[in-house]
Amino acid sequence: MKNRIRVLRAEHDWSQAQVADLLGIARQTVNAxxxxxxxxxxxxAFKISRLFSKPVEExxxxxxxxx
Amino acid sequence: xxxxxxxxxxxxxxxxxxFVIAMIAYIAIIxxxxxxxxxxxGALRIALAMTPLIPIAVLFISAVVMIRSVDELERQxxxxxxxxxxxxxxLLALTYGLLxxxxxxxxxxxxxxxxxMFTWGIxxxxxxxxYKG
Numbered sequence: 001m002k003n004r005i006r007v008l009r010a011e012h013d014w015s016q017a018q019v020a021d022l023l024g025i026a027r028q029t030v031n032a033x034x035x036x037x038x039x040x041x042x043x044x045a046f047k048i049s050r051l052f053s054k055p056v057e058e059x060x061x062x063x064x065x066x067x
Numbered sequence: 068x069x070x071x072x073x074x075x076x077x078x079x080x081x082x083x084x085x086f087v088i089a090m091i092a093y094i095a096i097i098x099x100x101x102x103x104x105x106x107x108x109g110a111l112r113i114a115l116a117m118t119p120l121i122p123i124a125v126l127f128i129s130a131v132v133m134i135r136s137v138d139e140l141e142r143q144x145x146x147x148x149x150x151x152x153x154x155x156x157x158l159l160a161l162t163y164g165l166l167x168x169x170x171x172x173x174x175x176x177x178x179x180x181x182x183x184m185f186t187w188g189i190x191x192x193x194x195x196x197x198y199k200g
Contacts, residue, residue, distance in 0.1 A: 026075040026140035032198040038140050 002064035003040040005030075008052045023047055033039070078136030085129035092122040141196060148194045152186035161184075 007009045009019055016034075020027040023044070032038035033048075041047065072080070105117035134145050144183050159182055167173060 019076075019131060021073045024074050026073065026141055028198070029075070029138050029140040029194075032140055035199075037198045041139050 001034065002036050002061040004059050005052075006034045008038065008054065008059065009034075012052070019051070022051055074136060075141055078133050079141075081136075082129050082133035086126060089122040089126040092125075093119055094120070108162070114158040139141065141166055144194050144198065145189060148190040149187055151194070152190045155186045156183045 005019075009016070012037075016027050016030045020030045023030070025044070029038065033040060045056050045060065048059060052059060100115050100118045104112050107115060134142055134161070135185065156179060160179060163174070
């Protein structure tokens with residue numbers, strides 16, 4: 001699923017490792033999310049939403065579900 | 068500034084430490100216990116023969132704790148890898164079962180456990196590749 005995590009992370013000047021620590025997930029998971037290889041669960045999507053102070057639909061594009 | 072390890076990395080590290088300790092304990096006790104069991108009989112023999120099960124039980128509990136502690140993607144990767152490795156183990160067991168009909172020797176049942184652990188270990192990197200950018 002396409003998303004704006006990489007852009008939002010860059011705006012905050014955070015590394016993938018920092019975002020991983022803030023979300024309590026592995027850095028590889030942040031990378032999988034950013035590249036759209038992995039669609040997060042609803043709880044993780046809301047955690048990401050809270051972290052960047054943006055609504056879920058502004059971060060994730062529901063029309064771009066990738067295989 | 069010291070960086071605190073996140074829960075997923077910490078869980079994986081703890082599992083590796085427990086895995087190494089359990090394996091060292093298993094290797095350290097398997098030969099003396101087997102030798103001692105061979106020279107005893109009855110309930111003591113059974114108890115001694117079962118002793119190596121203790122580090123393996125620790126290993127099993129550690130694996131469950133690890134799978135429950137890692138993040139959702141890591142958990143998905145491990146569960147997917149376990150499902151594939153269970154299928155591979157079944158396929159290999161069936162294949163060997165048919166070869167036994169053709170005269171191949173009858174192996175010990177514990178080999179199934181080794182095959183499952185081995186195939187799980189080699190399947191995880193392959194499943195992980197799907198999620199790499």
